[in-house]
Amino acid sequence: MNKKKKYKVVSLFSGSGGLDLGFLATKRIEILLANDNSQYACESYRNNIGDHIVCGDIRELINIPEADILIGGPPCQGFSTANPNRSFDDPRNWLFKEYARVLGQVNPDIFVMENVSGMVTLEKGAVLKLILTELSNQGYNVQYKILNAKNYETAQSRRRTIIVGTKKTLTKKYDYPEPVVNPPLFGNYLTVGDVLLKNPLNGHCHNHEVSNLSELNLKRIKHIPQGGSMKDCPPELQNNSDLKRAMRRLHLNDTSPTIVHNNNDHYYHPLEHRRVTIREMARIQGYPDDYIFYGPKSEQSRQVGNSVPVPFGFHIAKSVIKYLDETTK
Numbered sequence: 001m002n003k004k005k006k007y008k009v010v011s012l013f014s015g016s017g018g019l020d021l022g023f024l025a026t027k028r029i030e031i032l033l034a035n036d037n038s039q040y041a042c043e044s045y046r047n048n049i050g051d052h053i054v055c056g057d058i059r060e061l062i063n064i065p066e067a068d069i070l071i072g073g074p075p076c077q078g079f080s081t082a083n084p085n086r087s088f089d090d091p092r093n094w095l096f097k098e099y100a101r102v103l104g105q106v107n108p109d110i111f112v113m114e115n116v117s118g119m120v121t122l123e124k125g126a127v128l129k130l131i132l133t134e135l136s137n138q139g140y141n142v143q144y145k146i147l148n149a150k151n152y153e154t155a156q157s158r159r160r161t162i163i164v165g166t167k168k169t170l171t172k173k174y175d176y177p178e179p180v181v182n183p184p185l186f187g188n189y190l191t192v193g194d195v196l197l198k199n200p201l202n203g204h205c206h207n208h209e210v211s212n213l214s215e216l217n218l219k220r221i222k223h224i225p226q227g228g229s230m231k232d233c234p235p236e237l238q239n240n241s242d243l244k245r246a247m248r249r250l251h252l253n254d255t256s257p258t259i260v261h262n263n264n265d266h267y268y269h270p271l272e273h274r275r276v277t278i279r280e281m282a283r284i285q286g287y288p289d290d291y292i293f294y295g296p297k298s299e300q301s302r303q304v305g306n307s308v309p310v311p312f313g314f315h316i317a318k319s320v321i322k323y324l325d326e327t328t329k
Contacts, residue, residue: 012072016303022313040295073114140165151179193252208279227251261305286310
């Protein structure tokens with residue numbers, strides 16, 4: 001075994017690079033190429049991580065280098081349990097076929113595909129079966145498991161389906177990372193208070209602009225306790241939205257609910273009567289404070305909400321590298 005070897009990576013659907021940052025944090029990989037079709041996500045990636053990002057439609061991506069590892073999560077909004085109209089008719093759900101196409105070209109020893117937990121039950125499991133078959137047909141033993149980012153040093157409950165494939169020529173089975181936090185057996189979950197208040201942000205941080213609240217929302221938030229939502233408001237202040245999801249005030253002593261893109265409107269500060277900022281969302285996702293998100297505020301929110309939490313990505317990356325160290329020479 002050569003434990004000092006650096007492994008080569010190709011990254012797809014890279015977004016602003018949360019998963020890539022997790023892999024890079026191991027200091028054991030080199031990213032040859034990354035790809036995303038969002039102009040603003042690519043700008044953030046390029047300015048923070050590197051200019052190996054190719055901005056454009058994956059369907060037009062050719063001449064892709066071979067690598068040891070392929071990573072990436074095809075857009076998941078069509079599969080998401082947060083989307084009440086989720087359907088296999090959503091064209092975004094077919095982008096896994098492009099992942100499979102690139103998999104055949106990159107020819108890695110191992111690949112990681114990340115997606116929402118809802119894909120497992122979509123169309124009574126038919127979608128997952130189709131995806132696993134498509135990936136297996138490229139010459140891989142494929143497995144999946146639902147992991148929660150809160151078990152991997154992330155201040156957020158975020159359940160995700162992690163599909164891993166290893167070349168059929170490699171006889172060793174891949175093992176998913178064991179939780180590093182698992183109360184009450186060992187450790188405590190990282191909380192919102194841990195990431196927002198122990199090292200307070202100042203007003204000069206990038207992406208830390210506070211949005212103004214409407215008079216109506218200001219009245220509402222004053223009724224909402226930590227861990228509460230619009231359901232805690234008096235009936236006359238409620239609207240027709242999902243009362244358990246709307247205006248959720250984070251709790252200092254708990255993990256955050258899953259961070260998603262909604263122009264920050266889902267999440268409110270535990271103590272202050274305001275929405276959380278992009279920077280605070282990014283902290284909950286595990287991004288370093290010196291990572292700058294580019295584009296309009298709505299696009300910054302999209303980049304953060306669509307990310308793989310960086311610490312979660314790091315622990316997945318460590319398990320992948322451990323596998324390669326033990327199977328390749």
